[in-house]
Amino acid sequence: MPLSRPAEREHIHTRTVTCQGFRRADGLWDIEGHITDIKTYGFTNHDRGEIPAGEPVHGMWIRVTVGDDLVIRAVEAEMEYAPFSACDAIAPNYENLIGLKLGPGLRKQIRERTGGVHGCTHLNELMGPVATTAFQTIFPILAKESLEAPEENDTKPPRRNPLINTCHGWRSDGPAVKRISPDFYTGDK
Structure with a gap:
């Protein structure tokens, strides 16, 4: 059942998070996350100039490669849209997540490795849905294969x-x- 009818209002902002899980030919798993933030109005940005309505303020991607054990083997981050020209320089830091296990305590470990000035708030937030997508992707397949x-x-x-x-x-x-x-x-x- 959807939410109740809202009060009269004006649409201002849309955040979209999309995650997909893939089984690779080599037996590993790729989990990809994409986050966008879009305004319904145009505005001027110091680094990008005019950002028209509908153009993403944030458009960021992350791909995490894990094994059946949910240990991160590889990470790739990319910033297609960011509010500051310096934002994309932090993307390589996400390789610091290699070796972490998706599961309890993950958020704390992410903050320790890519928190604050060592990372991107949006990519760090995206890791939550990425981890959930990994569970949703991997465990049903492993359970099915176990039964077979x-x-x-x-x-x-x-x-x-x-x-x-x-x-x-x-x-x-x-x-x-x-x-x-x-x-x-x-x-x-």
Whole structure:
């Protein structure tokens, strides 16, 4: 159900975040994020001159390459549109994220490596949806493949579902975990 009918208002700004997940031929995964900020009015920018209505103020990309273990193997960042001419100089710093694991504590580690003057607020924000997209891309495929090859998994202990306790729906004592990952269900049995 959509939101309720709003009060009378004027549209001023649109932020769009798009993320896509890809399985590579080499077995790794590419997760790409794109963020744009667009105004409904034109304005003058010191570095870019006149920015007309509809032209992005921010248009930034990031590609994170991870393995099945969600450890970052490579990062590429690009700034197609930025408010200052110096912004794109920081893009190579995102290689400092190599070695981090997508999961708990990621935001703090990103701030430590690319926070403040060592990074871009917009690219750092984009890493949240990128990480979520990685989970949405990778885990369903690995789960499906695991079910298709059960004999390989019969001798291994069940792998913890990394989504457990990440939100209300995935709480360890909830109906979804009881149904999907019963080995890790902590509610009444």
